[in-house]
Amino acid sequence: MHIITHACTQCGTVVSANELESNRVMKCPGLDCENVLRFTDLDESDQEHFLDNKASYEL
């Protein structure tokens, strides 16, 4: 499975694509980090891959 993640540019906290997609826009879960993370921060090809295979990223 192609596992897609995004690392916060401010604090390095890593967030998986399923988490980004289910929130769309979220406050970075890193400690004391105010950065905002978006599903659209992912590479376009990764966004597309995730959406095309969304079922396999859900339990």
Add this chain to the structure above:
Amino acid sequence: MKGVLLSGGTGSRLRPITHTGPKQLVPVANKPVLEYAVEDLKEAGITEIGVILGHKGREEIQDLLGNGSDYGVEITYIVQGNPLGLAHAAGCAKDFVGDDDFVMYLGDNILKEGVVDLVESFESGDFGAGIALQEVDNPQQFGIADVDDQGNVTQLIEKPDEPPTNLALIGMYVFSPAVFDAIEKLEPSWRGELEITDAIQLLLEDGYAIDSHVVEGWWKDTGKPEDILEANQLVLEDKSLKKRGTIGDDATVDGRVELAESATIEDGAVVRGPVSIADGAVIKSGTYVGPYTAVGPDSTLEGVHIENSVVIGESNINTSGRIVDSLLGKGANIGSADDFLPEGRRLVVGENSQLKL
């Protein structure tokens, strides 16, 4: 070498304790299970640790571990979200791990000998992965490894009917970055998860040597209440216990007892170790605290006889009853029904609680 510490999961087998927090924070000998893992990694010289968070208890875990500086390590949080299996968790750590090797440690596991030997064994050769194994009596119920004379893994079999060995995989692994290519090729198993054993199997098929290390000391997966009690026994048995708190002149304290600085054993109380009593706890007159008990912070025990139990903390136990083999959640209070009519137990019990009266 980096560390990847898995701290997700629902903790469903530890309900109701896990209704209010993640299973990795349940204390064993008054220390959250997860802290043992961080310390084991540190002991093996691993100071860069990625902590994988699921849906449950993220903030509590971050509150405990912080940025890792209290433990002399550097922590990066990795939010896995959906629990899609151990191999998915490992895959989420790819950017964190980079080109390094890494130890993957299940955060609800606890083992006597730590991971130093596992890491050394892996580093002594050119391996794609290293797995920790332990001899078990019931190999049919585990993932089992077949190994050759040199300890190289030749085959992994999940819950085999006819096990070739009794060497079960426990939740400790070392991986080279080659595992990420294997994970990329994986498909979810019948239970909808990316299985770490499938990833190791793929590494084998791709020609990588897989090291094995047989763990001699005890190992516990603390998924169930009875496992917590057993881990508590094992840790109290081994740990060096210090009395720093206050002990009344007429209190009786035998055996090895850990008494935190602000904990008190008052006159007329009897404590028989191995026992751990945390900060702010008070053991009052007429109380007996017996072997393999951990009394958590800010708990007060009066009149009770308690043995082989874990009181997580902030409990008030004021009864003449006997409590054995029990796990009491934070803030659980037990009083006496002696003076009440009609006679009988009075319970306010949360969902999924288990009582034996």
